[in-house]
Amino acid sequence: MIVNDNVLARVYKKASKGEILSVDDILYMYEQADLMDLGKIAGKISRDLWGNRVSFVSNMILNYTNVCSIQCYFCAFYRRPGEDDAYLMSADDILREVELYHKNYGIRQLLIQGGVNPELDIDYFTDVFSRIRRHFPDLGIHGLSTSEIFYIWKKTGGTLEDVLSRLRESGLDTIPGAGAEILDEEVRKKIGRPPGSGEQWLMIMETAHRMGIRTSATMMYGHLESNENKAMHLIKILDLQMKYGGFLSFTPWNFEPGNTRLEREGLVEGRASSQDVLRNIAISRIVFNRHLPVIQTSWLTNGVEMGQLAILFGASDWGGTIYNEKVIPATGKKVGDLRKEIIIKAIGQLGMVPVERDNLYRTVKIYNTEQRNYLDGIAFS
Numbered sequence: 001m002i003v004n005d006n007v008l009a010r011v012y013k014k015a016s017k018g019e020i021l022s023v024d025d026i027l028y029m030y031e032q033a034d035l036m037d038l039g040k041i042a043g044k045i046s047r048d049l050w051g052n053r054v055s056f057v058s059n060m061i062l063n064y065t066n067v068c069s070i071q072c073y074f075c076a077f078y079r080r081p082g083e084d085d086a087y088l089m090s091a092d093d094i095l096r097e098v099e100l101y102h103k104n105y106g107i108r109q110l111l112i113q114g115g116v117n118p119e120l121d122i123d124y125f126t127d128v129f130s131r132i133r134r135h136f137p138d139l140g141i142h143g144l145s146t147s148e149i150f151y152i153w154k155k156t157g158g159t160l161e162d163v164l165s166r167l168r169e170s171g172l173d174t175i176p177g178a179g180a181e182i183l184d185e186e187v188r189k190k191i192g193r194p195p196g197s198g199e200q201w202l203m204i205m206e207t208a209h210r211m212g213i214r215t216s217a218t219m220m221y222g223h224l225e226s227n228e229n230k231a232m233h234l235i236k237i238l239d240l241q242m243k244y245g246g247f248l249s250f251t252p253w254n255f256e257p258g259n260t261r262l263e264r265e266g267l268v269e270g271r272a273s274s275q276d277v278l279r280n281i282a283i284s285r286i287v288f289n290r291h292l293p294v295i296q297t298s299w300l301t302n303g304v305e306m307g308q309l310a311i312l313f314g315a316s317d318w319g320g321t322i323y324n325e326k327v328i329p330a331t332g333k334k335v336g337d338l339r340k341e342i343i344i345k346a347i348g349q350l351g352m353v354p355v356e357r358d359n360l361y362r363t364v365k366i367y368n369t370e371q372r373n374y375l376d377g378i379a380f381s
């Protein structure tokens with residue numbers, strides 16, 4: 001590996017020793033470092049940690065309601081109560097849909113997320129989770145953004161610990177990182193997040209980690225944030241990770257502006273470039289290094305080929321299969337279904353070994369891609 005950049009070499013040395021990078025180190029990587037050099041370093045760190053293995057999860061995303069009282073300016077998915085295409089799934093509807101995908105595709109993780117629907121209370125969630133747990137004991141429930149959890153907590157009263165305990169007892173396993181966006185309060189105001197919601201994200205994550213509930217972390221970039229905002233975001237997440245080690249993975253994902261208020265008002269003109277996507281993956285890998293060793297591709301909005309490039313630029317986890325996802329299509333972008341055979345094939349094309357995992361990143365199955373043609377007989381949708 002040849003990298004002709006003394007500053008980057010020093011940053012790499014610091015990261016390799018497990019030292020925490022400074023804001024200036026991260027800003028250098030955003031503003032001055034050559035993208036290919038970042039990719040070489042990030043790819044090496046990833047291979048040192050994971051060898052040639054790339055993990056993925058057989059996953060279903062269940063968006064149980066699109067009614068939301070928050071109405072973020074970057075979201076195309078929400079509907080106001082009473083709008084024609086507003087919906088809320090009953091527990092019976094949810095069970096039926098999960099059964100379909102569990103039976104046909106052997107899903108191991110259910111990512112369940114929706115809007116902040118003022119009709120719902122904690123009993124809806126505990127009923128749904130406990131019924132899923134009873135009917136599908138091998139399915140990990142990876143559920144609820146911090147916006148939904150905060151709403152459930154305020155509606156229920158009592159302590160956040162009590163609310164998280166009730167959700168956990170009913171079947172909630174792990175919490176996704178949604179709601180982090182960019183943690184800076186000024187940026188959050190401009191993108192329509194409620195005041196204090198960045199601190200709430202950190203507080204809910206910290207409380208969950210203290211209780212032994214594992215979660216994911218995310219960053220949404222490519223809207224109104226600065227490089228410094230991104231650097232501070234990474235540092236805040238790393239700070240929390242150093243306390244409890246509760247984050248299982250980090251996913252940087254690029255904002256999709258289609259059909260959002262930010263686009264309508266001309267505040268964001270287009271989506272992040274492919275170079276930005278790869279730069280954010282590589283920087284995340286270098287910053288988090290062994291402290292948060294799973295970096296996930298954001299292939300959902302960028303496609304399979306970008307997912308493959310992200311692996312070469314430092315990601316070690318593909319994320320999950322997708323069946324019937326509703327949030328991204330609301331932006332006007334076509335996603336379709338991504339079945340596990342397609343992920344296995346994509347990872348195999350890189351000469352790497354696909355490892356199916358569960359929501360706690362435990363190995364379910366290792367695939368030998370040389371001996372099978374996984375796309376035989378697969379229908380693309």
Ligand code: SF4
Pocket residue numbers: 068069070071072075076077078114115116147
């Ligand atoms: S991002 Fe979540 S909280 Fe914000 S409007 Fe969309 S559904 Fe509601």
